Amino acid sequence: MxxxxxxxxxxxxxxxxxxxxxxxxxxxxxxxxxxxxxxxxxxxxxxxxxxxxxxxxxxxxxxxxQNEREYVSGEAHYYKGELYRLKVIRDNTYTFHVEIQGDYINVYVYERTTKENIANILWNWYKEQITPTIELYVAKWENILGVKVAEWTVQQMQSSWGKCHKDTGKIMFNLQLAKKPLNCIEYVVAHELTHLIEQNHTDKFRHILGTYLPGWQKIKEQLNEFPL
Ligand SMILES: [Zn+2]
Structure with a gap:
């Protein structure tokens, strides 16, 4: 309509x-x-x-x-559901790394690094951090649901938190999940693995998910309302 x-x-x-x-x-x-x-x-x-x-x-x-960012010091960035400030620390060595210090995400970069480079460094860091988290949840939910994931990846996705191909057993997770609270990340893992049993969002799908993750609807709302 x-x-x-x-x-x-x-x-x-x-x-x-x-x-x-x-x-x-x-x-x-x-x-x-x-x-x-x-x-x-x-x-x-x-x-x-x-x-x-x-x-x-x-x-x-x-x-x-519209997740537009300037990647400058002081900017707000979320990580696993917590709000941090970015601190860009430039020097004349060509090494870079990212670390959390208190309420700050410190990004150490070369002095003339571009905004695009800082963004890439940060996204790579998010990917490194989120991968073991997803790995744990995938193992947990494979057990709970009695399914097997053939292969999963974490990548930038435009319009969904995850995608599951039931026939191939392949799952993609949205890298943006790294910014979300852990219960939201787990919900997406549980949701996508449930698709290995039921392809569509049918009553059967909701029943399976509801059986093993009661209150998932609330977590889904939290996920969608949480800022990036
Ligand atoms: Zn779905």
């Missing part, structure tokens, strides 16, 4: 009330509606919430999607 030029996904389910949600990374709008509601009623509901919706889409896209 399209309202004021905005695509609205409508999903009818056995629920009592209408529910409107806006999701990253692109401000996708989703309405869950009771089965008896007509398109007209849903449209009216969306229009009533229009001001909220426009505001929410703006926030979602600016905080979560």
């Amino acid at each position: 399209v309202v004021n030029g905005v695509d609205i996904e409508v999903e009818r389910k056995p629920i009592k009330n209408l529910h409107l949600a806006v999701y990253p990374p692109d401000g996708r709008v989703h309405v869950s509606a009771p089965q008896s509601y007509t398109d007209e009623q849903i449209k009216l509901f969306v229009l009533k919430k229009w001001i909220w919706l426009v505001q929410k889409r703006k926030e979602t896209t600016s905080y979560i999607f």
